[in-house]
Amino acid sequence: MEHTIERAVILCSTNFITDLGFNVISSQKQTNKSTKFIIKPLNDHEREYILKVLKECGGKVKGSNGAAALLGLPPTTLTSKMQKLGIKKGHIQG
Numbered sequence: 001m002e003h004t005i006e007r008a009v010i011l012c013s014t015n016f017i018t019d020l021g022f023n024v025i026s027s028q029k030q031t032n033k034s035t036k037f038i039i040k041p042l043n044d045h046e047r048e049y050i051l052k053v054l055k056e057c058g059g060k061v062k063g064s065n066g067a068a069a070l071l072g073l074p075p076t077t078l079t080s081k082m083q084k085l086g087i088k089k090g091h092i093q094g
Contacts, residue, residue, distance in 0.1 A: 047085040051092070052066040067081070 053067045060066040061075055061082075068075040082088075 044073060046081070047087060050082065050085065050087060054087075054092045059089065 004038055023087055050067070050071075054061070057065060057067045057070065059079055063069065066075065068078040071078060073081075
């Protein structure tokens with residue numbers, strides 16, 4: 001994925017990447033034209049995912065049943081990502 005994004009940045013002629021050069025495959029039938037693919041920044045996806053994992057862990061970051069262990073990250077890395085993404089303890093509802 002990193003190489004795909006790098007390629008898109010190099011080949012992009014505008015300030016925004018509008019196409020990564022591959023098709024999105026929908027699991028729904030092709031006849032359903034109301035399906036929309038929403039493009040969001042990767043940070044938004046990462047933030048949502050971390051919040052979901054934290055919710056599953058009851059807000060626990062460290063330890064064997066903590067979010068860091070489930071995500072395969074050192075707790076310091078997860079804490080750093082949370083700060084970068086603006087995730088605070090008040091956002092986590094266990």
